[in-house]
């Protein structure tokens with residue numbers, strides 16, 4: 001099957017493996033992290049057609065031909081995406097294990113809602129957990145990114161990109 005990741009097509013034989021396993025094992029994209037493995041922590045978040053999903057819950061074969069964006073595909077020519085830059089600027093991590101998931105969820109949030117308030121940010125990111133407790137800095141980073149980003153800057157805006165349903169991030 002063809003797996004399209006970060007605008008590149010890969011021929012893979014996933015069998016019944018999850019998307020995260022194929023990303024890490026076959027494509028060597030180690031930025032996507034596995035935490036709980038059961039859809040509860042958000043560490044494995046990637047964007048599917050611009051929408052956050054838990055890649056530990058999805059079989060790779062389910063996303064054949066669709067656009068997958070991982071953290072490796074976010075920066076461009078070595079320049080960090082504004083959300084990434086804001087996370088660095090605001091020290092929005094400690095161990096950073098949760099960071100790829102938080103960043104991608106935030107990118108999707110700002111694609112849908114360019115000016116979210118604190119409550120909207122918290123709600124949207126509620127499926128992403130940070131065991132280091134960096135939540136306040138993450139909130140500041142997302143707020144700051146929303147101020148610096150021009151409309152349309154998120155590279156995966158989708159008209160059908162709606163709020164992440166964090167409790168059920170599955171392919172639909």
Ligand code: FES
Nearest residue numbers: 035036037039056
């Ligand atoms: S690893 Fe925790 S939601 Fe996927």
Ligand code: FES
Nearest residue numbers: 094096130131132
């Ligand atoms: S920074 Fe360590 S889990 Fe979030």
